[in-house]
Amino acid sequence: MALSTRFTEMVGVTHPVVQAPVGSVTCPELAAAVSSAGGLGSLAVTWRSPEAAERAIAETAALTDEPFAVNLVLDDATTRYPTDDHLAVCLDAGVSVVAFSFGDPTPYVERVHDADALAVAMVGTPEDARAAAEAGVDTVVAQGAEAGGHLDSESSTMALVPQVVDAVDVPVLAAGGITDGRGVAAALALGADGAYLGTRFVATAEAASHPVYRDRLLAADGDETVRTDCFDGGWPGRDHRVLRNSTVETWERAGRPAPGTRPNEGEFVARVGEYEIERYDDDPPTPTTEGDVEAMALYAGQGVGGIQDVPPAGTVVEALAADAEATLGRLSSE
DSSP: OOOOOHHHHHHTOSSSEEEOOOGGGOOHHHHHHHHHTTSBEEEEOTTSOHHHHHHHHHHHHHHOSSOEEEEEEOOTTTOOSOHHHHHHHHHHTTOSEEEEESSOOHHHHHHHHHTTOEEEEEESSHHHHHHHHHTTOSEEEEEOTTOSEEOOOSSOHHHHHHHHHHHOSSOEEEESSOOSHHHHHHHHHTTOSEEEESHHHHTSSSSOOOHHHHHHHHHOOGGGEEEESOOOBTSTTOOEEEEOOHHHHHHHHTTOOOTTSSTTTTOEEEEETTEEEETTBOOOOOTTOEEOGGGSOOBOOGGGGGOOOOOOHHHHHHHHHHHHHHHHHHHHHO
């Protein structure tokens, strides 16, 4: 059974598997590995300067001949550089897929299409999906509340995806809590055209994730994640899902006080080179992070309990596709 969908045919990939843009944990090596294995890799470029984004795109293109996506976050609370500047860099570099999240993609869709690229938008409600489709996006990502990282929905993936599928005529990708081929198969059974996975790819050989972060992912189960607004430094006002750690537990014991009155607020817990990271900042730990890594934002979705190893990203893509195919094949024969 070939897992060909409207999304795979549109983008030109083999498998209906997309690596979510997992912030600073994403890197050219990860995106290229996913794309080379037949999925769609992604680069998060919002927190890079336009010049650094251009370099990252070039590095990724040098590592794979397959399509990959770039992601632009549109929430003004976190963007450090003008979206127009980032988009110009991406389109000038010939990126074939531009994914937008946490904001209205309408002002940018025409520019993406004029560059012969595809526009993708992440949504958290059927209403947002309809608005994105009316704006002309080619695909929507329905992100359920089980997802790791920053969140845009109160609904579970199981509840949200069918509603979004029914609301729009464009391909839909399912995100939130998916870590294995059974989850990919479930997404397809719900009517989605592919699956969008973040936490699973954080625990891969190519990802720019700190060893302590990876170890916590391997040791965790879904009950160890928490939806919170604790790590708001750099992105205020946006809920996120992380692993419960010393920072979260201390803050909760204090009664979840508001910013400005939180325990140990303002102290530095880690650094990357000359860049110092405060407690409650939204930075996840990368390989060059030094300090109290465990106290930082350890983003993880509720499917984290299904992650037992740290293989190459290409191996993950192949296993996801094979297991999804086997699951759907078994169901169709029963």
